Amino acid sequence: xxxxxxxxxxxxxxxxxxxxxxxxxxxxxxxxxxxxxxxxxxxxxxxxxxxxxxxxxxxxxxxxxxxxxxxxxxxxxxxxxxxxxxxxxxxxxxxxxxxxxxxxxxxxxxxxxxxxxxxxxxxxxxxxxxxxxxxxxxxxxxxxxxxxxxxxxxxxxxxxxxxxxxxxxxxxxxxxxxxxxxxxxxxxxxxxxxxxxxxxxxxxxxxxxxxxxxxxxxxxxxxxxxxxxxxxxxxxxxxxxxxxxxxxxxxxxxxxxxxxxxxxxxxxxxxxxxxxxxxxxxxxxxxxxxxxxxxxxxxxxxxxxxxxxxxxxxxxxxxxxxxxxxxxxxxxxxxxxxxxxxxxxxxxxxxxxxxxxxxxxxxxxxxxxxxxxxxxxxxxxxxxxxxxxxxxxxxxxxxxxxxxxxxxxxxxxxxxxxxxxxxxxxxxxxxxxxxxxxxxxxxxxxxxxxxxxxxxxxxxxxxxxxxxxxxxx
Numbered sequence: 241x242x243x244x245x246x247x248x249x250x251x252x253x254x255x256x257x258x259x260x261x262x263x264x265x266x267x268x269x270x271x272x273x274x275x276x277x278x279x280x281x282x283x284x285x286x287x288x289x290x291x292x293x294x295x296x297x298x299x300x301x302x303x304x305x306x307x308x309x310x311x312x313x314x315x316x317x318x319x320x321x322x323x324x325x326x327x328x329x330x331x332x333x334x335x336x337x338x339x340x341x342x343x344x345x346x347x348x349x350x351x352x353x354x355x356x357x358x359x360x361x362x363x364x365x366x367x368x369x370x371x372x373x374x375x376x377x378x379x380x381x382x383x384x385x386x387x388x389x390x391x392x393x394x395x396x397x398x399x400x401x402x403x404x405x406x407x408x409x410x411x412x413x414x415x416x417x418x419x420x421x422x423x424x425x426x427x428x429x430x431x432x433x434x435x436x437x438x439x440x441x442x443x444x445x446x447x448x449x450x451x452x453x454x455x456x457x458x459x460x461x462x463x464x465x466x467x468x469x470x471x472x473x474x475x476x477x478x479x480x481x482x483x484x485x486x487x488x489x490x491x492x493x494x495x496x497x498x499x500x501x502x503x504x505x506x507x508x509x510x511x512x513x514x515x516x517x518x519x520x521x522x523x524x525x526x527x528x529x530x531x532x533x534x535x536x537x538x539x540x541x542x543x544x545x546x547x548x549x550x551x552x553x554x555x556x557x558x559x560x561x562x563x564x565x566x567x568x569x570x571x572x573x574x575x576x577x578x579x580x581x582x583x584x585x586x587x588x589x590x591x592x593x594x595x596x597x598x599x600x601x602x603x604x605x606x607x608x609x610x611x612x613x614x615x616x617x618x619x620x621x622x623x624x625x626x627x628x629x630x631x632x633x634x635x636x637x638x639x640x641x642x643x644x645x646x647x648x649x650x651x652x653x654x655x656x657x658x659x660x661x662x663x664x665x666x667x668x669x670x671x672x673x674x675x676x677x678x679x680x681x682x683x684x685x686x687x688x689x690x691x692x693x694x695x696x697x698x699x700x701x702x703x704x705x706x707x708x709x710x711x712x713x
Contacts, residue, residue: 241623242594243279244616245548247581247606248348250284251669255303258283260648262343265613265641278616279602281343282521285350285385286360287398293363301364301379304345305371308378311343345378348521350385352397354411357384361419361516375516384412386522387550389557400523400554403531406538413542416518420543517545521581521604526554529566536573546577548604564596577601584608585683587619611677612686613645614638639686643713646670660702667705671696688712 246253246261258281266278283304286297349360361382368378386409388399395401402408520539525531532549539547551567552560562582571578580593581604590603609615614637646667653666675693677683695708 241620242590242600243579243602244590244619245279245579245602245604246281246609247604248282248284249606249610252610253281253284253606255283255300255307256649256652257645258304258345259307259343260645261609261613264644264648265617266343279344280346280381282383282604283345283347285348285388285399286364287350288356288359291359293360298363298367301347302367302371304343305368305373305378308343308345309371346381346383346519347379348383348385350388350393350398351412352402353408354415357412357415361415365516381517381519381545383519383521383548384416386520387548387554389523389552389554394526394554400526403522403526403535403554404528406535409535410538413538416542416544419516420518518543519545519547521548521550523550523552523554524563524566524570529553529563532566532570533573536570540573540575544576546579546601547574548579548581550581552582571597571600579604581605585611585615585677585680587615587622590619591622607673607676608683611673611683612638613641639688639712642674642686643709646709663702664699664705668696668699 246258246266262278262281266281283301284297286301287294347364349357349364351357351360364379364382365375368375385399386402388394390399393399393401397405397408522532549567549570551562551564552558553563567580578597578600579602580597580600584590584593584603584605585608589608593600593603605615612618617637649670650663650667653663657663657666671688671693674686674688678686678688678690678693689711692708692711695711696705699705699708
């Protein structure tokens with residue numbers, strides 16, 4: 241079964257929506273072993289404004305940290321969905337019995353160069369510290385947006401606009417190398433193939449030689465094998481790691497414990513303790529699909545957790561057909577776990593991709609989940625062989641989940657906004673994708689009567705709007 245990632249959409253998937261979806265459609269509550277299907281929620285991108293991370297974006301992220309603390313799910317590792325929080329003396333979960341699934345949030349950043357990238361990553365790390373979290377406790381992964389098609393970003397060299405700028409991407413990935421966990425070192429007792437199940441060597445190539453970061457050559461110790469940990473010949477340690485500054489009276493080698501392990505300490509393990517993971521969300525290119533193929537060698541060498549690919553060009557925005565031919569080439573050459581994003585609105589779409597690309601690591605869905613919040617549940621149900629669930633088909637809960645999420649969002653907007661006009665302007669777009677799906681019989685969606693859709697659109701005040709919503713319920 242493919243992992244399902246919830247795509248970020250500006251103006252829609254703010255923290256209030258992410259949290260409401262997690263509570264009412266992202267977790268399981270039917271007492272079965274049916275998986276919820278949401279692997280991670282991605283934030284709309286954080287951006288640099290006037291030389292610093294935009295305060296509005298940080299406030300949105302801070303509310304997630306406060307939510308996580310209030311739920312007592314103090315670890316949100318995006319690759320640990322199977323982790324069960326410890327039970328109390330009464331055998332109750334910290335999630336009040338609702339689910340043992342994590343609220344997995346991956347902050348996304350958009351940048352035009354390594355300098356902006358560093359500003360945003362540092363701001364996220366500082367925010368975690370200010371909220372009382374250790375560096376590896378929450379948000380251990382950051383996603384880099386190289387796919388946004390909107391002209392304001394793309395024309396400034398950000399999002400999909402960065403894809404033709406290979407030097408800028410190289411510098412960002414160099415910064416990723418400095419900050420990143422060494423993903424290619426298996427845990428103690430773990431063989432290399434199971435450590436990276438999505439990574440496949442070429443025909444005739446064994447896996448160890450395929451991934452030269454994983455094992456040192458014969459006679460080579462791990463420290464010299466991993467050139468991120470020791471400077472090159474004739475390079476002093478300070479220039480090797482320009483971000484590292486010793487305290488007064490402390491030499492740099494002892495200060496930077498990532499560079500030299502203590503006696504008897506595993507270097508890969510030490511390197512992983514305070515580092516971050518990074519992923520990339522991208523398009524085939526900005527103006528040419530060849531751009532992604534030109535970047536592939538560079539991306540393959542970077543220590544990325546995964547790559548998410550939307551097989552359109554930036555200049556297309558969301559128009560035109562998906563380019564499956566170029567995606568196939570990228571899929572065959574990519575050495576990282578690969579996630580497919582784009583035009584996924586039904587279970588049939590997910591299953592078709594599953595058959596087309598058997599080594600796909602997952603799918604990322606945005607508009608499809610906004611239209612039908614239960615799509616992940618429905619897919620998991622379809623894949624489940626359990627007979628327990630036959631009388632509780634998730635399709636029956638789609639409308640209920642939509643209304644519960646709507647109620648939570650409306651309550652949030654009423655607290656933060658003033659007057660009917662502001663609240664209506666903010667809440668009415670909630671129905672955009674559900675209405676769009678309701679007009680397409682091929683899509684999985686909750687049933688919303690057309691007359692109600694018209695009343696929602698024409699409501700002049702909050703009272704009229706709420707009367708229309710009651711018709712759905």
